[in-house]
Amino acid sequence: MHFFLTNKTHIPTMPSLLIIQLILSFLTLTTSQSTICRTSCGNIPIKYPFSIDDGCGSPYYRHILHCSDSQKLELRTPSGKYVVRNVSYADPHIVVTDPFMWACEDGENFRPTRPFSLDTSTRFKLSLQNEYIFFNCSEDNVIIQPKPMFCEHYPERCDSSCDSASYLCRHLPKCSFALSSSSCCSYHPKATESLRLMLKYCTSYASVYWRNVGAPQPYDQVPEYGIRVDFDIPVTTRCLQCQDPLKGGGTCGFDTESQSFMCLCKDGNSTTHCKDYDIARHNRKVHVIAGTVSGISAAGAFGIGAGIWYLKKVRAKAPVTCGVQTNENRLF
Numbered sequence: 001m002h003f004f005l006t007n008k009t010h011i012p013t014m015p016s017l018l019i020i021q022l023i024l025s026f027l028t029l030t031t032s033q034s035t036i037c038r039t040s041c042g043n044i045p046i047k048y049p050f051s052i053d054d055g056c057g058s059p060y061y062r063h064i065l066h067c068s069d070s071q072k073l074e075l076r077t078p079s080g081k082y083v084v085r086n087v088s089y090a091d092p093h094i095v096v097t098d099p100f101m102w103a104c105e106d107g108e109n110f111r112p113t114r115p116f117s118l119d120t121s122t123r124f125k126l127s128l129q130n131e132y133i134f135f136n137c138s139e140d141n142v143i144i145q146p147k148p149m150f151c152e153h154y155p156e157r158c159d160s161s162c163d164s165a166s167y168l169c170r171h172l173p174k175c176s177f178a179l180s181s182s183s184c185c186s187y188h189p190k191a192t193e194s195l196r197l198m199l200k201y202c203t204s205y206a207s208v209y210w211r212n213v214g215a216p217q218p219y220d221q222v223p224e225y226g227i228r229v230d231f232d233i234p235v236t237t238r239c240l241q242c243q244d245p246l247k248g249g250g251t252c253g254f255d256t257e258s259q260s261f262m263c264l265c266k267d268g269n270s271t272t273h274c275k276d277y278d279i280a281r282h283n284r285k286v287h288v289i290a291g292t293v294s295g296i297s298a299a300g301a302f303g304i305g306a307g308i309w310y311l312k313k314v315r316a317k318a319p320v321t322c323g324v325q326t327n328e329n330r331l332f
Contacts, residue, residue, distance in 0.1 A: 041067035079117040104175035110204040127228035136203035248274020
């Protein structure tokens, strides 16, 4: 059986392909801005200054949070990716889980571990509400002493000691009797570098943070496993104006090339707020992650109409080639 092209068949020329590309590009540029910045990952809300889409939120936290395919929010740090358990914006902090630290089910079986670290160039810092428990530390390299008594006799070395009489070692959260033959001491490292140095001489560690439960003191905090990381919320007048419902209720973002402020609105972008008169003049330069086509302007409709007219005109004049590529109809 032989196949051939009839008079009604036409291989598009290069100009017609360009017209089609222009039409598709226009449809992409008319994507609604309001659906680009996702507001949640799983059950965790994503609000300013964070984002999981480039160009949203504050540039200070760009590319730090990631929403996995399984809808788990992850924090990216130099030491790896860590699942985010929760985020608080009222008391700005996040709590992450370190899969390499000791857990109750491990018992006396201490797995290989590595220290958690933060990028010091970001606006994240380890919370003072964290307390670290270290197991089987070398007494030749680590000062392991009951702190009240040791600090009384050696106050100048108090901050460097690991407390063998700490409350957490005597009452491990959720598993007080998990350890019977391993040594334990607790320490408050002032930086992630201290945590790394401690793990050079200890078998493993666990991080416990004191979670506020709103009960009367001294029962207002309970210990839970996890690493609390505090963060700053950069508050600017432009962002407050952008978010103001009376001015359109936009989303604070930034230009992905210059990192300058952008107010992301339903109908476009602005350098001030959504009701600014020149909002349509600012085109977003970030990659569109999600969105729906919101509409086509008169100019866009004219462009599409002109493209269709051009295709019809070219098609009417197309030579009949019966499938043979010539200099007049070749694609490249």
